Amino acid sequence: MTDASVEETVKQIVMRIVRKPDLNFSPEATFKDFDADSLDIVQILVAIEDHYDIEIDDDELQEVQNMGGFLAYVENKIAEKG
Amino acid sequence: MSLKGKVALVTGGSRGIGRVIALKIADEGADVIINYFRKKSTAQSTCDEISARGVRAYAIKGNIGEPDKIDAMFDEIESKFGKLDILINNAASGVPRPALELDARSWDWTMDINARAFLLCAQRATRLMPNGGKMVSISSLGSRMVMPVYTSVGVSKAALEALTRYLAIELAPKGICVNGVCAAAVETEALKLYVNDPNLPKPAWQTTPAGRMVQPEDIANVVTFLCQEESVMIRGQIIVIDGGFSLFPTSFVPEGESSES
Numbered sequence: 001m002t003d004a005s006v007e008e009t010v011k012q013i014v015m016r017i018v019r020k021p022d023l024n025f026s027p028e029a030t031f032k033d034f035d036a037d038s039l040d041i042v043q044i045l046v047a048i049e050d051h052y053d054i055e056i057d058d059d060e061l062q063e064v065q066n067m068g069g070f071l072a073y074v075e076n077k078i079a080e081k082g
Numbered sequence: 083m084s085l086k087g088k089v090a091l092v093t094g095g096s097r098g099i100g101r102v103i104a105l106k107i108a109d110e111g112a113d114v115i116i117n118y119f120r121k122k123s124t125a126q127s128t129c130d131e132i133s134a135r136g137v138r139a140y141a142i143k144g145n146i147g148e149p150d151k152i153d154a155m156f157d158e159i160e161s162k163f164g165k166l167d168i169l170i171n172n173a174a175s176g177v178p179r180p181a182l183e184l185d186a187r188s189w190d191w192t193m194d195i196n197a198r199a200f201l202l203c204a205q206r207a208t209r210l211m212p213n214g215g216k217m218v219s220i221s222s223l224g225s226r227m228v229m230p231v232y233t234s235v236g237v238s239k240a241a242l243e244a245l246t247r248y249l250a251i252e253l254a255p256k257g258i259c260v261n262g263v264c265a266a267a268v269e270t271e272a273l274k275l276y277v278n279d280p281n282l283p284k285p286a287w288q289t290t291p292a293g294r295m296v297q298p299e300d301i302a303n304v305v306t307f308l309c310q311e312e313s314v315m316i317r318g319q320i321i322v323i324d325g326g327f328s329l330f331p332t333s334f335v336p337e338g339e340s341s342e343s
Contacts, residue, residue, distance in 0.1 A: 038177075039177055039187065039188055039191055045120070046119075046120065046145060049120065055120070055121065055122050055123070056120075
């Protein structure tokens with residue numbers, strides 16, 4: 001179950017950085033669907049890290065398939081922080 | 083221990099060349115603050131290595147491409163240390179694309195981190211150096227030689243070198259020495275992003291007169307010298323550390339010494 005506030009925050013960050021005001025932020029969507037390049041992805045990760053004061057591991061992220069998985073990963077990191 | 087009692091900041095100091103510079107400066111007795119981009123565990127590991135040398139170690143997270151992050155970093159340094167004696171502008175990034183494929187965002191990202199950050203860091207650092215200090219910028223041969231897909235970084239390094247000269251003159255009356263080093267390709271993790279590119283020329287180790295590639299320690303040794311009083315009359319210079327690579331025409335590699343048939 002995805003936390004609505006985390007989902008909305010992540011969505012806002014992604015929309016701001018990929019410069020698309022209206023994204024279909026479905027669980028199945030990928031960064032590729034948003035036309036995000038490598039620089040976009042780095043900026044998205046840094047923005048989320050700064051917002052939640054968490055650390056996203058690039059190696060762990062390789063396992064993440066889509067936005068649903070990405071949100072679950074971020075929520076898990078937030079929970080780990082306590 | 084020629085830097086005992088000094089406080090140094092190494093941007094991008096948690097890994098690669100920055101880490102080795104941070105450790106070398108710590109070897110000379112200075113307390114070392116490292117700025118890092120994202121990975122806290124890597125920064126913590128480097129801090130542990132610095133502390134093991136009997137000096138204070140401190141890590142500050144932040145993308146120095148963002149002016150507010152630079153301000154926050156220097157506020158923290160001022161609060162924790164009250165002064166700064168040495169600034170090593172090492173953090174760098176880049177988007178490896180040919181010039182015709184570079185968009186404004188990629189250009190700005192690279193310039194902000196590689197060149198503008200030194201300006202903003204130097205402005206804040208100067209306020210913490212009322213009795214003088216040392217600043218060293220870390221450049222690369224891309225500032226003066228053309229390498230495929232290196233456009234944004236090469237141009238940003240050229241700007242960094244020019245800025246080093248301007249700062250050297252403007253800060254000289256304040257007793258602050260500003261210099262830079264310009265290194266050939268150094269064996270680090272970052273290089274691995276480029277070495278597999280088939281468009282790149284022959285590997286540097288085949289064409290370096292000194293017979294090997296530049297190592298991070300080679301950079302750290304020169305940077306540390308530029309932080310010491312013995313180098314006080316060197317101002318605004320960019321010291322090339324390349325084992326003679328940039329002076330040597332690569333087409334003159336003697337037959338039989340190249341791995342290519």
